Amino acid sequence: MFAAKQLFLYDLSTIGNSRAAGEGERGRTGDPLDHSWWAKPESRQQAATKIRSSIDIGELQLAKMLKVDNDFTPCPVTTGDELFPNGIFEFNITKMLEYIQKNPNGITLEEVAVSDFFKGFSSINESHMDSVEISRPVILAEISPGQYNLIDGNHRMEKARRMGINSMLAYRLNVEQHIRFLTNKKAYVAYIEYWNSKLK
Numbered sequence: 097m098f099a100a101k102q103l104f105l106y107d108l109s110t111i112g113n114s115r116a117a118g119e120g121e122r123g124r125t126g127d128p129l130d131h132s133w134w135a136k137p138e139s140r141q142q143a144a145t146k147i148r149s150s151i152d153i154g155e156l157q158l159a160k161m162l163k164v165d166n167d168f169t170p171c172p173v174t175t176g177d178e179l180f181p182n183g184i185f186e187f188n189i190t191k192m193l194e195y196i197q198k199n200p201n202g203i204t205l206e207e208v209a210v211s212d213f214f215k216g217f218s219s220i221n222e223s224h225m226d227s228v229e230i231s232r233p234v235i236l237a238e239i240s241p242g243q244y245n246l247i248d249g250n251h252r253m254e255k256a257r258r259m260g261i262n263s264m265l266a267y268r269l270n271v272e273q274h275i276r277f278l279t280n281k282k283a284y285v286a287y288i289e290y291w292n293s294k295l296k
Contacts, residue, residue, distance in 0.1 A: 159241035
């Protein structure tokens with residue numbers, strides 16, 4: 097059962113360069129992934145500046161300082177991959193989804209309230225809305241200690257809201273799970289510094 101969490105608006109695009117924060121799902125014309133596994137119980141282009149987030153107080157209290165891994169290898173980007181740019185931080189959503197598909201038991205799948213997320217995303221592609229599958233879980237990532245941002249599924253969330261649907265399924269990835277999908281080494285180091293600054 098979904099437990100309500102404290103919510104607030106958070107702007108990560110002010111960190112690093114002035115590149116706008118991504119909207120997660122941006123109207124792809126094609127999708128190489130087979131999404132049929134999302135329905136199985138056992139496996140369960142402009143961007144908005146502000147994204148609705150949720151705080152997990154328990155995880156915030158348990159959060160630890162991160163250490164830079166000098167052997168960190170940025171997540172490779174293949175032509176056609178969906179990326180989530182957020183300030184200087186860019187996550188490879190396509191590779192993240194492939195990881196979830198291969199490791200379904202290691203990822204938290206939870207029900208989230210549609211009303212908890214931002215209404216009227218600025219980058220909604222209206223021509224894409226009819227083809228959006230709201231049965232697919234969205235992705236929440238722990239961007240700062242205990243705080244989870246919607247990084248994939250804004251179109252799904254918006255369509256569910258318009259249809260009067262109260263809740264959706266969401267994959268929740270903690271920092272150790274999502275950090276491997278950063279596509280740039282410099283951004284990785286900056287992210288470690290950002291994370292640790294929140295724990296000082």
